[in-house]
Amino acid sequence: MANELLNVQGLETRFKTPEGLIHAVNGVSFHLKEGETLGVVGESGCGKSVSMLSVLKLVPMPPGEIVAGTAEFKGKDLLKMTNEEIRQVRGGQIAMVFQDPMTSLNPVMTIGKQLEEPLMLHLGLTKAQVRSRSIELLEQVGIPRAAERLKDYPHQYSGGMRQRVMIAMALSCNPQILIADEPTTALDVTIQAQIVELVIKLREQLGMAIVWITHDLGVVASIAHRVAVMYGGFIIEEANVKDLYKSPSHPYTIGLLGSLPQIQAQTRQRLYSIDGMPPVLYKKPQACPFAPRCKWVLERCWHENPRLEPVGEGHRVACWADTKSGSER
Amino acid sequence: MQNDNEVLIRVEDLKVHFPIYRGVIRRQVGAVKAVDGVSFSVKKGETVGLVGESGCGKTTTGRAIIKLYEPTAGKVFFKDTELTSLNNEEMRHMRKDMQMIFQDPYASLNPRMTLRDIVGEPLLAFGLASGKEIDERVAELLKMVRLSPDFMLRYPHEFSGGQRQRIGIARSIAMNPSFVICDEPISALDVSIQAQIINLFEDLQRDLNLTYLFIAHDLSMVRHISDRVAVMYLGIIAEMADRNEIYNNPLHPYTKALLSAIPVADPVYYETRKRIVLEGDVPSPANPPSGCRFRTRCPIADAHCAEERPEFREITSGHFVACFKA
């Protein structure tokens, strides 16, 4: 496809820990089109953050290790790039925003200094240009008195403001892709709404593609065009956002959606819950990782790991069972 | 249970201030007014939800009720007993009947004690059981929270977050309390586990006739489990009403904003929803704004709001609001 920006195939990443090898990502494939927002959803430890960090080779190595896969960005494999080449991509063409705005900014460096680094590095602006661009950026993300606040240190900003700075920093070089790694998880609901609103506004202005990683199905529904659900280091379902919420097809997705209370419901309904717990991936799953918790589980699920197969227009599911009928696909 | 109108807990104008020391000789220069005048009551058998953003004082309120923090002012009545005047030993005995579940399941269990010791500790503390009896009761409690009694001699680190939270719940119901404060019991858990724990809470309430004060920041979960909901902002209760009333007919501008900020797992919803996005951040509780606490972020505030603090008044039956404009 011509307008395909990023194409990741068969990505595998694992970590060495004192307890043994953790297989965090076990073969993740997805693509991202220009201007599109992809939501990546999953519970803690499902490998969603690690996959995205792997794409930019930001996984700490050691203990991390990218074992297999390709990640083609505009036709070039990011994973095969030299450190120097991928450095040019980071911050310039693909930028990231992290989960905890409290720890993601350098505490002993002014906001202004941290903002200007990518500008000078990737755009090669002069001092004066850098300054006016910094002020412009801060204003763009809604920070009042931007010129004065450049001199401030991160601890003088509130959590929401810091996340705005992080976004400003990420967008400073007009990246084609913004990877947002749970950017609102550490924030309060009203601040989260501010940030989501801001990103939607900036997306319209700048037209970048976004990968939005989160565990919150609600936030994804408000911002994503397409959603990938992850479990046990795999993508287990992927669909257009409306299709996914209207007709979830993987038992895990069904369970996740069912376990959320309905905000409109006037009477109390019992929540649907998934039994058991997410797996700890000391072994690379050879069968479906969700089988032990699945209510549709079939004999086949215990031996063979299903691959993502299309079930509808742009809707792919990795499951042996047809959740509509309960029988094998 | 709605028929039973007996009030179990009544909080009257509760204040908890933490002093701030500064300067050369560490003089007290002010106080963090974490809770600054909160009144509400919880009826027997019901669940009252206490929601608010971080720093609004909801956890402090919960801890002050059970006297983990000493209240600065105000009164707390449990049944007929006034708690703030009790001494430590008297309060210790009250805790047979009122319990608490903590937020972080990793931090709330002593890593050096077995499940038996953890769950059985309240029994031991009140000298109600010993030896075999404790084993039997602990096994029973573990079954009630759907954990295998075989786990009795294991240590907390062998369990996942959800399982640990079950252990904490088992401990809290060991003495058959009538009132349990749940302090953000699900916010540290994964989505798929949250529903398990919520269902467990509902089952236990039904089986043991428990009364809950359910503290959380997740409005949709609070609405799901609560009979009545109180919304806190910066140390005060902004609005309190029946669960459907507060969601269908919010009166306080903060409640409205909070409700519109809830992420709803439905993309279609966002095509029509009009969002109220609040400007700015929550002010510091050490230096709260004059008059109405919310006026600095309120879209409809006027000069009057800065001068006077709005009274927490009943608009319609059971619907309380602290706002002049309501």
Add this chain to the structure above:
Amino acid sequence: MTNYIIRRLLLVPVILFGVSVIIMGMLQLLGPIERSALYVKDFPKNDRQVDGIIKKYALDRPFHEQYWRWLTGVKDPVTGHREGGVLYGDFGYSRSASQPVIDIIRTRFPNTVELALWTVVPMLSIGIWLGIKAAVYQNTWVDQLARMFSIVGTSFPTFVFGLLVLILFYAKLGWFMPGKMSDWANQVVRSPQFVNYTKLLTIDSLLNGRFDIFWDALRHMILPILTLSYINWATYVRVMRSSMLETLRMDYVTTARAKGLTEGVVINQHARPNAMLPIVTMAGMSVVGLLGGVIITETVFNYPGIGKATADAAANLDVVTTIGMAIFSGFILIISNLIVDVMYAVIDPRVRLS
């Protein structure tokens, strides 16, 4: 920050008071008669003299009176001449060195300062540099070597190390020697032509244009400097390594990398300034370490600084001198701790701007 500095400054007299009380308190272990000998130049010859001293310094009185006399001294009612009084700079008379304690400090302290100054600079720079390298190349041979060096270093007692280098470089090779300077150099330095600008021999010799004396001084100082440095290197390498490792795991380092910054910028501009914070705190502690270190090092190398004076006095049970030295070094430590705290505040904006 001004508030912070004022608070720290106000603490100085409090700590000094505490230090002096502890030191004086130790003296209470001795009886009044034994203590009376500590206060005077000549050992009292008969009972009347002893009684006189006890009366004069209130040695049979409660502790606070003794302490007060010790602080302020005694004014002779007839001559108006003051005797004793730490506050007036009278630390008593050193029997082991046959001169007033304050004179020992005056003549010998510059020597110790010279030694310390030469030690601190290489110690800090090499220690920090090696620690960072070890952290950045964690688990490579650089790291292993640095760790080994740090463990061996911290295990080597100063005096063993000092004696070993003496065997090698002095007794066997004759390259460097103990003491402060050769006899011929001593004569030159004492001559009126030689001007003592700073009392630091290495600097004064250069200012006087006497490169031969500078070289001589250096030959005497190299072994003590090495001895004082290596143990501190070892500690700095270890602390810097673990601090750097911790910093490299921080989110803002990942942010810096995600911005596309080069590894050099990430390490030198983002990680290092943060990793240095604990080092600044440690610098205060290493002044304590240095003061302990000079006692032994100066003794081993027969270097005439206050450390050797203290050791000699202690070996001769000359309590007055040791106490004078302790008060003096307590003072130095409090001042250096103050400087370290202020430095910390300057480096860390979270402290500076609060």
Add this chain to the structure above:
Amino acid sequence: MTEDKIIADQEVNRESMEAPSGDNFMLEEAHSDRKITRLERWLGPENYRILRGLVKTPASIIGFILVFIFLMVAIFAPVIIPPVGRDPYKMPRDGFSGEPKPMGAEWKRNKPEIPFWYKAVTGKDKWVHILGTAQGQYDIFYGIIWGTRTAFKTGFIVVVATVLIGVIVGSIAAYYGGLTDNIIMRFVDIFMTLPYIMMALILTSVLTPVLGKSILPPLIAMISFGWMGYARIIRSDILSIKERDFVLAAKVSGVKNSRILFKHILPNAIFPTLVLASLGIGDVVLSFAALSFLGIGTQEGYADWGQILSFARNWITSLDRYWYIVVWPGLTLVLFVMGWNLIGDAMRDVLDPRMRGKS
């Protein structure tokens, strides 16, 4: 689109999920796949991790071996070289000449009995000064072997005493808090301002006239100025544990204060202190040797490593000939301290806060 429509949509979705809805099945499996040993159960996860981290690295194993060898030497000192005279800690002297005797010189006076191993190892019938003598004809080999006992003795006494004082003072400060805490900790600060070696030196020189020249004055001095670190650590550990949720939970469960302190707070707070303290033996021995080296403390001829080394101070100009006075006791001291430091270094790595919670 209206709200009703949305709800209807969701109800449609619900229907497609025909599986039983949300009952809690009994959880039969614990979370952890790992086999959990009895030792781990007993120590708890944190302490088990510390212990495991300790025996895993090669450096700490070398450390343990070194310490073990020294322990054996201390225990079997009388077998290695039988004591001479009434006080075994008094180094036997072969005459009164100042000049040290070289290694292998014949031992003429005050010889110990010949132990069983001697002939087999050295091939000689009579005692020689295996490692030479120090000034005053003190036998260095004897001093090193019996000095090992001195080292363990001093190290053990000082560590136990300082930890005891530190834990008591630190717990009192942490438990009472407020003004008590403030006063105690300022006191600790003041003690910590003073350079350790210097204060130990002074107190020893004050105590020596009172108690006489023996091992006692330096021990008391080192205890007096060595406890503050432990007080600080235990205080901060107690304070951090005190705020942990499980302590609050115990309080809410109606547990009495004394039980909270002894069952919940202390067991979780004290382990790092105890482990670090036991490794402090190396430092204590080093300081003790330094005091001896400076010529204060024990009486001349007492079997301790620092004292043998101090003899070298008088022979600095001829150390090329008498190197053995420095090298053998120096090497012994270095190996002893290094043994403890190797364990301690591994310990510091495991106790490092950034490693916590990683398992």
